[in-house]
Amino acid sequence: MSILIRGARPLGGTATDVLVDDGAIAGIGSGLSGDEVIDAGGLVLLPGLVDLHTHLREPGREDAETVATGSAAAALGGYTAVHAMANTDPVADTAEIVTQVARLGDRAGLVEVRPVGAVSKRLAGEELAEIGTMARSAARVRIFSDDGRCVADSRLMRRALEYVKPFGAAVAQHAQDPRLADGTACCHEGEVSGRLGLPGWPGVAEESVVARDVMLAEHTGSRLHVCHVSTAGTVEVIRWAKARGIDVTAEVTPHHLLLTCDLLAGYDPVFKVNPPLRPEEDVTALREALADGTIDAVATDHAPHADHDKDHAFADAAFGMLGLQTALAVVAEALVATGRLDWAGVADRMSVRPARIGRVAGQGGAIEVGAAANLVLVDPDASWTLEAADVVSRSRNTPYLGRALPARVVATLFRGRPTVRDGKLVNGLAP
Template sequence: MTDVLGDVVLTGVRVLGRPPSDVELRDGRITAIRAAGASGAPVAGVTGTGLVMLPALVDLHTHLREPGDEEAETIASGTRAAAAGGYSDVFAMANCNPVTDSPERVRHVAEIAARTASCRVHPVGAITLGLAGRDLAPLATMAHAGARLFSDDGRCVDDPAVLQAALHASRRAGTVIAQHAQCGSLAAHGQINAGQAADRTGLPPWPATAEETIVARDVVLAGATGGRLHVCHVSTAGTVELLRWAKQRGWPVTAEVTPHHLLLTDEQAAAGDTVHKVNPPLRTAADVAALRAALLDGTIDVVATDHAPHPARRKAAGWCDAPFGMLGLETALAVVAEVLGEDGEPDWALIADAMSHRPARIGGIDSTAGRPLAEGEPATFTLVDPKADWLVDPDRHHSLSTNTPFARFRFRHRVVATVVEGRVTADPHGLLATATGSRRSSA
């Protein structure tokens, strides 16, 4: 059941944080954007006064866990979390059980999503069969089945010859190779950032070099092959320097950073709560500063959540036995706006670029997602209350899991509604209820 917006005017909304506008929506499209009050007469409609309107968000890195680990998350629950977090589109990582490594399995994920999802789901294809890092999966036929992004995420494609072959194949198919950069032998059994965090806790260290050596190698391969490389969850200042170097050469490289790597440090991890155990690990304050600067100057293209649900009982194992990963979809916008708005109002246009326009372009879905907010475009947007001042309560999340590091954090900005092509996918406070009453459809 989805509520469809009737013809309606949203009054007083701040499109990308600009001065208030009245936004007219009709038949699932934006039909007019006028300065608020421009007509002189009061406008009938739904009041959006003070709310910021952004293009609905696009996540290049989501673990929905279905098929195979429906205790942690399902496509239904994960996409409800996505819609609540402002997302219209998520890319569902391939490390399911079975692994998404054939065209049949790409179609299978898409079919479950068609029946159960609250946002659009784009299956990510595995780079190698079974994520084993040896034999290439059938990238061309999976692309034909709808996969646009390929990744062994959760694992690194360790063998440079395999990654090179994948980049060649992706160049031919016009797709993207997303690498989880983690040198197996350097990361070894690492559990926490090398340096003070490892020294203090006595846990096995996970050095920055485990990420940086792979990124250095991979950007060279992208340059040599012309295949498009996307670097997942950048976590170190050294990786930022490598990306800057590769981009200066014009190599086809893009990169993402997670909200948690923009806000949290290894000091929090060293306190020992497994909710802070994540791959790659939380790094130092100097790394966090470099990641923020890289997002601001475009060296890092996008924010992606790496939403990684795990049941509480698994996270309750001791540090070394608990799985890596944390939730992200329902708090991403609040965290990013907090990070970028430390000294006042965040740059909403930059947030729209990093969380909607650019990920849609990288993922090859920009004909329908991450569109500009303009007349004639689809009514696909999210509304953000910049003065919400809300407390994160994982028990009220839509995700089946509760492993968020932001529990009990207080954030200023909160997503209050998400609309995809005129269909209301999240509206927890009933803001848009009066605009949907007349036109309900089952979807």
């Protein structure tokens, strides 16, 4: 069945019609017809979004999220591919687990679920996990990360960077020197942590690890990806490394582009994330770095948590917030509304480059005839509010409930098939 998308503006450009047939873009221009028509007048057409950093919690914490519910949240957020982080229970450190996660993604059928493999066995930071077996498995793992924990040991990091080279894979580092910011660190170290009496998480704990890692990437000639950059200092290190020709890419989360550590004043753990929210200066530097391409990608760090893991004192609550359903709107508010990125830029940072970093075939390509029809239609002028009932994740830990947001996802097409229409999951696809 063919679908004609009528009157959409590819990458925010001139309106045109786009015909989708048999999972691919079959035509662009006027005079096309399809079995079904999506009226996309005024809507922006982007390549389906690709998330490099998603916690789907399955296996192990299906009460907080499943591959299916996370996939649904992703589709509603305009995503057609997500990378499922390895810190599940059991850890995704074997071919069996990554293959299982990929299979669950296929079964849900809403987005392409690309498992991330652990760098080290059980994320213990001691011995390499079976990286080659995971890379060669049906899940075709191309990103390895101990995310949630830092590969702190310099020698292990060096070996990981070297070892992934034959597979064209990257090591994605959660940069947090565990001696400078231990497990109790939960608030940006600065005026707010001092005033609130919360254990500080200093920017230098991230910056010093990134500085070491880019030097290791240079030394080994390997591909490094830096997860959730949170400080201006890290941006400077990455800018320097790229200028030097080091093969490094980086991501930033939507929340680090919009929210600041001042929000911790009420001790609400919905704002407890790792790395922590930073001051305004860092937020500004991150926006600039995303705009100028120093930071390559927006990645959600979607981190669902059951209420009972958040209903604690701030220091005792779990780290992380939801991100998939609101990421595009937050980027629109932080970057598009401020004139730092146009829609082509959004497509580049949320689809093209992440797909390239994750080596995701058929995603993040140009909107042209013959390309796979992974697409999202966005109403750039919408103002909408996320209500609790709209959250399809198993968890509710989002700070955006009840907050007006710009730019709404109207429709998502995954491999030519609509997963979202009129801002809602297509009938029968809800998990």
